Amino acid sequence: MFSRATPARWRTRLAEIVAGEAPAPEPVGEGGLTQTEALEALEALARMAEALLSAGASAADVTALTLRAAAGAGLLHTQVDINYTAVLVSTAGADRLPLTSVRVVKVRTSDYTRLAGLYDLAHAAGDGLPPAEIDTRLRRLLSQRRPYRPWISAAGGVGLAASVAVTLGGTLAVAVAAALVTCLLQVVLSSLNRRGLPAFFQQVAGAAIATACALALLVTGPHLPPWIGDLPPSLVVGSGIVALLAGLSLVGSAEDAISGFYVTAGARAFETVLLTTGLVLGIAGVLDLGQRAGITLSLSFSPGQPYPLPVQVLAGAVAASTWAVSGYAGSRAVLLAGLAGATATATAGVCTQLGLGPAASAGAAALLVGFLAEGTAWRWRVPGLVVSVCGIVPLLPGLAIYRAIFSLVGGGTSAGLAQLVTAFGTALALAAGVTLGEFCSQPLRREFDRIEQRVRRRSLNRQF
Template structure:
């Protein structure tokens, strides 16, 4: 074997190219290149790694909660009980499944609980806590009742924000939640009843009705509100309450059109009925069901959607029975193709829209500080609606576009005011629903049997508009998330200073 003069072995000379050793700089560049290639192929995480439950908070107002304790909470059962009671309150007040889930994850993480799993199915919430080498805890809570209380939902949202900010411990949080659930609603019952009538009166004016039609709508909806309250005392199912109310408002309008009003004013029954049925539509439930379906809660969305369709069916059933009773009294055929030109100038209609949204906020028991911002969002949505009609985008797409604007503005306004987006979006978007289309389609289906296909097509059109509005609100909320990250963090900083 050949050796060098100093005794070292001579490298083989077999014709292969000689490889020079890499410098430290080249080694680092090679490692960096391999790391970059691995990221491009696999992503930041391994492809089969499970999603951490805290990652569900991304995009919500509760991202990056401040952990108040180090390690596992010794009294985990009390924390889980509190989380379940808070979730039940949110469901009762109308929150969506995603908001309930993120609230549970945020407060349990902030109070020191790891290794939890949350399962929400329609009207039940289950939490499983399984720390390593310890006995797991599984608790379930079923929500059996609902109520209109957007003010309470806003207070619960603020409580969760304060917990995530690290400024509220568990004992104080339990006390505050008890105060929220036991406190009275912001508006008394008589004010809600008057708000029902005022909304109907002003919305009839928006649709093109005169003072006589608005007066009839006000009186009939006062009776509708009283009827719903009495049937509620008798524990009547919601289906029959909605059907009875829609029948009452329909038959009053038809009888006054058939026999004439006491003051001798000819009243078009269509706009009177529309003013009465809009508040009976399950708008909040429909928005929540679409939101749950989009956000990955199919079972919860299916349950809420079925409940929404039952309410919608009760509404149209009451209108249909009213048409049948009116036809039995010798009612002349109604021209369902009749259009109603505006009775007032645009600025007057804008004022009426603002009043209508204010009245919806009162019926939904929105907190007083949110009434005017909600009315402003509703006015902007209405302006987008008429703008869309003016440029010719169609009667189906214009309400959806207006709903996107409402959903976007509602998230910004709600987070700035310390409330969830739903509290502002639902009252503001109610004016977008196609009440006239529902009335005309039900009349054709019930009375004009030869035009049943036209009536069925009209109902499908109304359903498409309603779903478009609900989906538009959810899309607007999604589009506003990058714009509201600073609002959520500012809210938590204010909570810490308190």
Template sequence: MTYSASDAEGHRAMALALRVGELLLGSGEATENVAGAMRRILESYGMRQVEADVNLSAITLSHVPTDGRPPATAERRVRRRQPDYDRLIAVHHLVGEVNAQDLPLGETVERLKEITRRVRVYPEWAVVTSSALISSSAAVLIGGGPTVAGAAFVATVLGDRAGAWLGRRGVAEFFQTAVAAMFGSVVAVLLIWQRVPVEASAAVVGAVVALLPGRPLVACVQDGIAGEYVTATARLTEVVFIVAAVIAGIGTTLTVAVRLGVPITVDSVPSAPLSLAPAQLLGALALSLTFAVALLVPPRHLLPGALGGGLIWLTFVSLTAHGVPALGATTIAAAVIGLLGTAYARRVRVPSAVFVIPSIGPLLPGSALYRGMLELSLDNVLAGALHLVEALSIAVGIGAGVILGAEILRAIRGRGLARRTRPAARRTRGY
């Protein structure tokens, strides 16, 4: 089957490739993987002179035939970016079948329609519950007891429902996230105000972890390392605004609480004990498991992601026990997950994000972010800024470590893969 941009079937093939790219990018796939999938589809239908330009909000395809027939350019906007790893896996499998079996174009189009219309792997209530359980698991991980875990659960559910209510009324996502973060800190403030004898601040940390943009951060670093600087910059801007919304929500609540005389101190902010005690291991495993459910990872792939959370925590604690600085230990632990998660993903033929992204949950810097905002609320500007920089450094370390692990595997086993996905990869020495 050989099509050209000048005929109707060529236009259908380009439309198909654009739709595939939109689904992959909207589900959080890296730019180079999106562009590669679109090119492979068009090459399967004989369209080889194709250029794909992918950024965070638009995908463009250009086909310039070498026989003098008219060229064509098509673009598709990416208006919604919601993680759905079940759909991501299905689209990847479809692209693989197109390459391997030379599926007719009409059949491929119908298969893609079935994927887009399929019922989500988990109902809405399960996704909301999993997000709340992320908060509860994070609260347990940093030393909070059952009361704090329950408070974090309630705060996250209330914040999620408030954000959904605002979303249905067209309020910008920035303010939805800020309101969700505000609910988490309000619950902690109420516990402190009522002098409940628990680690109340752990509820805030748990709620913050559920809101932190781990998935966009990893994709941002991956795009930057792959040389996709425009998309990497756009993703970084998205990450910055999400974090800014979280900071705004927490900061507003803490500032008001401090002005009203609620006895909030920096000393009350908990940090995750560097321990392999059952409570911490259970918290790490549960955090990654619930993170996977929130990302709509299919049930058959939940266990590897949960075990990855336990492994990354085990590696991090072991490294810090041997004197490795926290940032270095975070990066190395993330690299281990990137390496093993990518290797396992290749074995079972699914995107590596299905295992890697849930696994990084236990290391997300919720405590540092909350401590920084509390310092700022108490007018300790320098200390607050340092803690926020620490949180940012940890987040970047996670993203860089994950990609480092994947690149190590590529260097060892990916010679043929490199030619297919990075034909222009070579040393430039900065030129």
């Protein structure tokens, strides 16, 4: 009963109780914690799990990290249940009485610096950090200022669009045009977000603005100075759509589904489909209005001589790094994300030259990125999820989705559906490849302890 107390301490307390000088001690549970201490530890763990889920961690990681922290706090019989919008942590208190804490996930933001700090806190809690210190560090972490100003984060999204334009074969003028369009998108979407507009309508507005800019570019193109060169509207709008696709939780939903957390995976997948549908509606609506006004976009473009693979690799590295900056990542995470983006672009380019299709090339690149990110990023105290999610950004099928929607609006239903299926197949290949790479890299992780192994194994066995 008094497993964590020294005999001399409890003999002194017993003498005080007999003498009437001190109240009777609270009942102590199996882990050596009183009822009050168990409640404090449970509340701290629930708040930490909520913060991890809201920062973008997968359900499997949140469950494993919370159970590890519970074992470090002395809560030996703890269960964690996650359903995307809520976190429920239950344990056995004194006299095996059940204790439960529920936290609702209200806000989800991309803050990779905060996510890295939460991972460090969870591992420190697993090593025996006191519950009071967990709560103090968590409050300090959630209240600290972000490493960049908002305009720097917005500039990261602009840099992403410009570098993706180069990856797709656009010239310097196309990259500048894509950056200007994305800058307009950032301003409008930031204003709509401050006014509380739902994310679905923000996606519709963003896609509509990008497509409207492409129509305007088509109309004004013949009147532009000759030194600007060719500005294919399809490349401009495709690069802008990649910036809108990058924020979707493709990797998280795929990993949750593969890990057996089907409720959370279903919610994330439905959110991704819903937001992608917003892109489809925005593009289709503006294209239809353009056709009714006699403005017909063409998907053909001639960027000239294709860029060599080293130039594409450099553009991919810049795209991944700038997206990490837009997510408030630290300097080490930005550097690792750039390396992951370069690796993904190089792998996809080599696979394409070998004759593989878009989905297979994207899947192979994502597999390698997920394997390397999850297996080595922890050495620099950076979550592998941050590196892998940023690393696959240059391969997102923004231009493919635009081409599919254009074909659907133009009357080519069968061709448009086939292209749309190909685009979604590429996106799923990216998510599945990253997830498989993370699972394959587990033997490389020294910190992958028995608790995390048990959670992963139980999740996989749940499917059979």
